[in-house]
Every structure is written in C-alpha cells, then in structure tokens.
Amino acid sequence: EIVLTQSPGTLSLSPGERATLSCRASQRVSSNSLTWYQQKPGQAPRLLIYGASSRATGIPGRFSVSGSETDFTLSISRLEPEDFAVYYCQHYGNSRYTFGQGTKLEIK
Amino acid sequence: EVQLVESGGGLVQPGGSLRLSCEASGFTFSRYSMNWVRQAPGKGLEWVSKISTTSSPIYYADSVKGRFTISRDNSKNSLFLQMNSLRDEDTAVYFCAREDVYLDSGGYYYLKDYWGQGTQVTVSS
Numbered sequence: 001e002i003v004l005t006q007s008p009g010t011l012s013l014s015p016g017e018r019a020t021l022s023c024r025a026s027q028r029v030s031s032n033s034l035t036w037y038q039q040k041p042g043q044a045p046r047l048l049i050y051g052a053s054s055r056a057t058g059i060p061g062r063f064s065v066s067g068s069e070t071d072f073t074l075s076i077s078r079l080e081p082e083d084f085a086v087y088y089c090q091h092y093g094n095s096r097y098t099f100g101q102g103t104k105l106e107i108k
Numbered sequence: 109e110v111q112l113v114e115s116g117g118g119l120v121q122p123g124g125s126l127r128l129s130c131e132a133s134g135f136t137f138s139r140y141s142m143n144w145v146r147q148a149p150g151k152g153l154e155w156v157s158k159i160s161t162t163s164s165p166i167y168y169a170d171s172v173k174g175r176f177t178i179s180r181d182n183s184k185n186s187l188f189l190q191m192n193s194l195r196d197e198d199t200a201v202y203f204c205a206r207e208d209v210y211l212d213s214g215g216y217y218y219l220k221d222y223w224g225q226g227t228q229v230t231v232s233s
Binding site for chain 1 (some may be wrong): 218219
C-alpha cells in the first residue's frame with residue numbers, strides 16, 4: 001500500500017508570496033495517478049489539479065504541479081486570499097485511493 | 109448543474125447501524141462510478157468505498173471491509189452506504205463523490221470531480 005506524506009503540516013505565508021507544498025510517496029508512482037484537492041473549512045473538497053499539471057475547471061493558472069516518481073510539489077505562484085485552505089494529495093492505484101494527511105496553508 | 113446531496117447521518121450507538129444516501133442530479137448517474145469518502149473531526153480525508161457503474165466491481169478500504177456495504181440504484185440516481193457494527197472511529201462527515209475517468213497522452217486519470225456537502229455520522233454511547 002502506498003503511503004503519501006505531505007509537508008509541511010502547516011505553512012504560514014502572506015498574500016502575494018509563493019507557496020510550495022510537498023507530497024512524498026512511499027513507492028514510485030506515475031504522475032497520472034496523483035491528484036490534488038483543496039478544502040476550505042466547512043466545505044467539501046474541490047478537485048484542483050491532476051497529472052503533469054492539468055487544472056480542473058475554474059482553477060487559475062497560478063496553481064501548478066511538478067515532480068515525478070516519489071516526490072511531487074504543488075506550487076501557488078502568488079497567493080490570493082481565497083487560496084488559504086487545506087490541500088491534499090491523493091493517489092489512485094489498484095482501484096483504491098490513498099490521501100496524504102494534508103497541508104494547511106494559513107495567512108501569516 | 110451537477111448536484112450530490114447526502115442524507116441519513118445521525119447519532120448512533122457503538123455496534124449500531126446506519127444507512128446513508130446520496131441523491132444525484134444534473135448528470136447521467138448510470139455512466140459514473142461513485143465513491144464514499146469520510147473525514148473524522150479535525151482530521152484528513154479517508155477513502156471508504158467505490159462502486160462501478162453496474163455495481164460490480166466494488167471496493168472497500170480495509171478499515172470498513174465486512175462492516176460497510178456500498179450500493180446504487182441507477183433508476184433512482186441514488187448511491188447508498190449501509191454501515192453496520194459501527195465503532196467510535198467511524199465518527200466522521202461522509203461525502204459522496206463522482207468519479208470521472210479521463211484519458212490523454214499521459215494515461216488514465218481517475219478524478220473525483222464533484223462532491224456532496226457531506227452528512228455527519230456520530231457513533232457514541
């Protein structure tokens with residue numbers, strides 16, 4: 001079973017800064033099996049970005065992903081106030097899903 | 109507009125049962141696999157179960173296998189989760205989520221593209 005470890009647990013930044021969130025897999029995974037979700041308090045998760053760097057409908061271009069094999073990174077180029085939320089990476093394999101524990105992006 | 113609305117949550121004693129429902133609208137329900145995902149208070153997301161379009165195959169997380177049963181009724185655009193032998197650790201918000209499968213040069217992508225707002229399940233004596 002693949003384990004996803006996200007870091008840091010909490011990231012404190014200011015609007016306008018660049019955010020870098022990490023997702024590390026316990027085994028090599030393909031980039032098309034990795035997906036990122038955003039969740040705000042009291043809301044359902046929202047599909048954010050998948051694959052090499054395909055953004056879901058309505059997701060702005062400041063969101064991007066990079067990485068391969070076991071190390072993946074979600075980057076937000078210039079933080080907007082609405083970007084402060086919890087971000088989860090997720091792996092799909094053998095018809096099962098595994099989530100990372102999440103990174104909380106908070107306003108500094 | 110795609111909508112997923114969960115219901116059936118509530119307070120139940122350990123060892124008890126509960127049946128969750130998820131009513132879908134705004135898309136052809138029978139064409140999509142569906143999932144249940146839960147979130148314990150203050151915790152992260154945990155995938156629970158997946159059911160394919162024709163109700164077979166079905167998959168479960170190890171934590172619920174043998175206790176939970178996922179099902180669907182395509183004629184009623186509805187997804188269900190029968191939860192038996194409930195434990196304290198099953199306390200969570202339960203979300204239903206649509207699974208879209210997308211293919212491009214990078215391969216297949218399995219995306220949970222629409223989610224309901226969730227229903228609260230509390231297991232406590």
